[in-house]
Amino acid sequence: MGVGKRASLLAISWLLAASAVTPAVADAPLEEVTTARAQRQLDARIRRLLAQMTPEEKAAQLLTAAGMNIANAPDHDTRARSGVGSIFFVSKPAEINRLQKLALDNSRLKIPILFGYDVLHGLKTVFPVPIGLAASWDPELIEQTQAAAAGEARGVGIGWVFGPMLDVTRDPRWGRIVEGPGEDPYLASAIARAQVRGLQGPQLGTPGRVVAGAKHFAGYGAGSGGRDYDEANVSDAELWNVYLPPFRAAIDAGAGNVMAAYMPLNGIPAAGNHWLLNDVLRGQLGFKGWVVSDNQAVRNLLTHGFARDRSDAAERALNAGTDMEMATGLSNFQELPASLSAGRISGKRLNEAVARVLAVKFRLGLFDHPYVDEKAASDGLASRESLDLAVRAAERSAVLLRNENGLLPLDRTKIHSIAVIGPLGGSTRDPAGPWVFAENEPVLQSLADGLRQNVANGIEVSYAPGVTMPRRLIGSPIEMMDRQYSRPAPADDDSGIAQATALARSSDVAILVLGEGQNMIGEMGSRSSLDLPGRQQDLLDSVLATGKPVVVVLMNGRPLTLRGNLPPAILELWYPGSQGGTALSRLLFGDAVPGGKLPYTWPRSAGQIPTFYAHLTTHDPKGSERRYWDDPSSPVYPFGFGLSYTTFSYKAVQLDHSTIRPGASLTTSVQVTNSGPRAGDEVVQLYLHQRSGSSARPVRELKGFRRIHLDAGETRTVSFEISPEQLRYWNAAARDWMIDNSTFDVAIGTDSMAPFSASFNVER
Numbered sequence: 001m002g003v004g005k006r007a008s009l010l011a012i013s014w015l016l017a018a019s020a021v022t023p024a025v026a027d028a029p030l031e032e033v034t035t036a037r038a039q040r041q042l043d044a045r046i047r048r049l050l051a052q053m054t055p056e057e058k059a060a061q062l063l064t065a066a067g068m069n070i071a072n073a074p075d076h077d078t079r080a081r082s083g084v085g086s087i088f089f090v091s092k093p094a095e096i097n098r099l100q101k102l103a104l105d106n107s108r109l110k111i112p113i114l115f116g117y118d119v120l121h122g123l124k125t126v127f128p129v130p131i132g133l134a135a136s137w138d139p140e141l142i143e144q145t146q147a148a149a150a151g152e153a154r155g156v157g158i159g160w161v162f163g164p165m166l167d168v169t170r171d172p173r174w175g176r177i178v179e180g181p182g183e184d185p186y187l188a189s190a191i192a193r194a195q196v197r198g199l200q201g202p203q204l205g206t207p208g209r210v211v212a213g214a215k216h217f218a219g220y221g222a223g224s225g226g227r228d229y230d231e232a233n234v235s236d237a238e239l240w241n242v243y244l245p246p247f248r249a250a251i252d253a254g255a256g257n258v259m260a261a262y263m264p265l266n267g268i269p270a271a272g273n274h275w276l277l278n279d280v281l282r283g284q285l286g287f288k289g290w291v292v293s294d295n296q297a298v299r300n301l302l303t304h305g306f307a308r309d310r311s312d313a314a315e316r317a318l319n320a321g322t323d324m325e326m327a328t329g330l331s332n333f334q335e336l337p338a339s340l341s342a343g344r345i346s347g348k349r350l351n352e353a354v355a356r357v358l359a360v361k362f363r364l365g366l367f368d369h370p371y372v373d374e375k376a377a378s379d380g381l382a383s384r385e386s387l388d389l390a391v392r393a394a395e396r397s398a399v400l401l402r403n404e405n406g407l408l409p410l411d412r413t414k415i416h417s418i419a420v421i422g423p424l425g426g427s428t429r430d431p432a433g434p435w436v437f438a439e440n441e442p443v444l445q446s447l448a449d450g451l452r453q454n455v456a457n458g459i460e461v462s463y464a465p466g467v468t469m470p471r472r473l474i475g476s477p478i479e480m481m482d483r484q485y486s487r488p489a490p491a492d493d494d495s496g497i498a499q500a501t502a503l504a505r506s507s508d509v510a511i512l513v514l515g516e517g518q519n520m521i522g523e524m525g526s527r528s529s530l531d532l533p534g535r536q537q538d539l540l541d542s543v544l545a546t547g548k549p550v551v552v553v554l555m556n557g558r559p560l561t562l563r564g565n566l567p568p569a570i571l572e573l574w575y576p577g578s579q580g581g582t583a584l585s586r587l588l589f590g591d592a593v594p595g596g597k598l599p600y601t602w603p604r605s606a607g608q609i610p611t612f613y614a615h616l617t618t619h620d621p622k623g624s625e626r627r628y629w630d631d632p633s634s635p636v637y638p639f640g641f642g643l644s645y646t647t648f649s650y651k652a653v654q655l656d657h658s659t660i661r662p663g664a665s666l667t668t669s670v671q672v673t674n675s676g677p678r679a680g681d682e683v684v685q686l687y688l689h690q691r692s693g694s695s696a697r698p699v700r701e702l703k704g705f706r707r708i709h710l711d712a713g714e715t716r717t718v719s720f721e722i723s724p725e726q727l728r729y730w731n732a733a734a735r736d737w738m739i740d741n742s743t744f745d746v747a748i749g750t751d752s753m754a755p756f757s758a759s760f761n762v763e764r
């Protein structure tokens with residue numbers, strides 16, 4: 001029995017132990033017997049229920065529905081009474097209990113409802129957006145934030161969250177880059193594991209945790225032109241080497257759910273893609289949980305010109321491997337009973353899907369504990385501990401991009417007045433980022449307020465917005481219409497800029513907060529340009545012209561183009577969450593030292609996209625800097641880049657073997673010294689380059705990293721194991737995993753520009 005299988009059986013045994021009796025059996029390996037018994041008990045309970053269910057009741061279990069006042073769609077109460085499997089977008093414990101009671105009192109079989117919700121980076125305590133957390137390069141921290149988010153979600157009665165979002169993307173025009181792990185499959189996989197562990201705990205069914213839904217399977221980050229929902233055409237090699245690894249990692253960590261993506265992958269819509277959901281997801285990646293479609297994605301099988309009608313859509317989705325439909329309007333899966341009678345779906349497949357949904361409800365303990373304690377739920381929200389974690393997470397996500405003449409950290413003894421400037425600097429909602437909902441009353445803090453509350457007495461903090469954020473509305477159909485015919489933002493006159501500039505002039509330092517409103521990024525938040533929206537660039541130019549020290553704080557989810565003169569200091573803060581201002585104050589004055597690194601390449605302009613560090617070497621590599629005649633090909637900042645208030649030096653890379661056989665491992669190590677004046681964190685990054693082989697391989701690939709803390713002057717040896725897992729890749733011609741005989745170059749350093757300084761051979 002594999003370790004994974006054993007762990008999942010253990011999980012079931014733990015769960016059933018809470019409700020049923022699991023006696024020990026003498027003289028037998030306890031773990032095996034009890035876990036096998038637990039599995040049998042679970043299977044038997046599911047079988048008993050299935051045997052009582054009508055096809056209509058089964059189809060109802062295969063729906064997660066949100067009542068959004070859509071014409072002709074049943075409301076939540078009707079759905080609950082009729083035994084719906086899941087409801088999403090409800091997060092008030094009293095409402096969850098009320099709906100649960102309706103289901104348990106009125107539906108024939110009294111199967112509890114599973115409540116789902118988009119909890120991507122917190123519920124009431126908001127942590128930095130996922131791309132920000134990715135920049136921490138700190139899986140342990142990411143696990144902690146997701147555990148805290150899971151605790152709040154489970155407390156209010158949400159058992160399933162629609163995350164982690166694991167779409168690798170190399171196109172920052174795509175708005176959803178903010179929800180994901182960035183451009184690199186190795187970093188993304190480490191983050192995927194951490195997120196699943198945080199959300200679910202060591203096993204599915206851990207008290208106070210939820211079921212994690214890895215999404216969007218698969219290739220959504222490769223949508224054409226960075227346009228949301230557009231088709232993704234992904235080569236075989238890219239699919240296996242770039243887009244699938246984080247999903248594999250999430251599944252290995254036990255993710256209970258996977259969400260099929262919206263878009264067609266190489267022409268086949270994901271929710272109806274049998275090869276993707278069966279051969280790949282279940283066959284190759286070994287997924288055992290249940291697959292949900294993205295919202296309306298079953299209905300979309302018609303939109304794509306794939307299905308003939310609603311029944312055809314439902315049948316093809318189910319037959320392809322979609323177990324549950326997510327829908328805000330009418331359910332297509334309610335056509336399934338008729339499809340069953342007509343023999344177009346099999347009873348076996350229907351039962352299989354229902355069994356998967358019932359299994360998760362058993363494993364979460366919902367049959368035994370369907371209700372939540374409303375008082376405990378509200379007491380458990382936004383605890384001091386989780387707010388402190390939000391401060392720490394925002395600090396560790398921050399990336400210092402520029403710091404001329406050591407402008408940062410600021411010296412408290414020399415600063416008496418700070419001007420916070422920019423529309424995002426005074427906003428309370430924007431720092432929380434997307435996927436944060438007013439109904440959860442998230443803890444919000446503007447950067448200006450956070451600074452006011454945290455800088456030392458005697459330092460005055462003033463605020464001027466300078467310009468307005470252009471309008472950008474999305475979400476409801478009405479808002480979408482508004483956007484379609486969107487009026488340009490009311491033009492800013494120069495008076496706001498003049499006022500903000502005057503404030504900068506009269507202050508000791510200007511903290512200029514620039515970026516994008518939180519609703520300009522995320523779903524339907526793609527852009528064709530990376531320029532600062534509105535008149536923020538004019539504001540920047542004007543404030544810079546004062547000659548005052550200027551720190552630009554970026555609040556954004558994608559790289560942005562800054563034109564003209566650059567400010568002396570740039571601190572990437574992302575959408576930092578509930579405690580961004582507190583974290584910013586600590587970062588500015590050196591109580592916290594930035595140690596984050598970019599999880600993506602930062603292009604010069606949108607014209608360079610896609611640009612990513614792990615590209616192939618091709619014709620005329622020396623000329624690769626001038627692939628465009630009008631601009632260098634290199635980025636502004638490379639992947640993995642980030643400065644500190646201290647400096648780090650690296651000493652010769654060591655290897656314990658110069659030659660290994662395929663299938664063997666070796667260890668590489670390096671000495672890292674904090675060569676600067678203060679303690680700080682460094683993210684030590686290992687890159688490999690394969691010189692030759694049966695496929696051309698990228699110029700380098702991240703294959704290891706570790707965030708370490710070093711005191712001033714301290715030296716540490718950091719070692720990485722290089723195992724077959726890091727050497728293999730998917731060869732598109734052989735359609736198989738390969739480890740080639742080759743020489744591999746090794747670079748260990750501070751970012752993806754670290755020089756190669758050692759090599760080893762793999763020889764048969």
Ligand code: BGC
Pocket residue numbers: 118162215294295523
């Ligand atoms: C998004 C998903 C999300 C779902 C439910 C969809 O539009 O693509 O990521 O989980 O809505 O909100």
